[in-house]
Amino acid sequence: MKVKLILPALAEAESPFWRPIKYSLFPPLGLATLAAYLSPDDEVDLQDQHVEVLHLDDHPDLVNKVSPVIARIFSPLVLVMLVIYLFAILYSGKNPYSDREFLIIFNLL
Structure with missing residues (x-):
């Protein structure tokens, strides 16, 4: 099975000042640790x-299945739930917002 693990960057991570803080809070070793369980x-x-630009043009097996x-x-x-909801509103004549x-x-449904 093909598995892709991605460590996404936040918008703030583009700044060189944010990068050390980001890596200290979420070390990139996490992806390697998850990969070890496979x-x-x-x-x-x-x-x-x-580190690199993400390539999202491939299709991992789990996503395809x-x-x-x-x-x-x-x-x-x-x-079905939308139709039931609309019929119930029309049948009862009540406003669900009031x-x-x-x-x-x-x-509860």
Whole structure:
């Protein structure tokens, strides 16, 4: 499996004064430690945005396998919940922003 571990830089990290503070708070050794937990058969790509420009044009295996599954599960789920919410508002005739009990019931859903 291909795995990419990225240490992103904050906008402030572009300044040479911020860099020592950033590395003292979050040492870059963290990515190497995480990579050590992976299987020896895994192909690991470590990228540190402080050192190099990020290359996001590749496609790690986990993203290719998980993203379509998440989209297939949550897209219909969100659509069903939205339709139920809209029908409940139209049926009850209540305003969820002014009726506290109505809003609490939908928050529990």
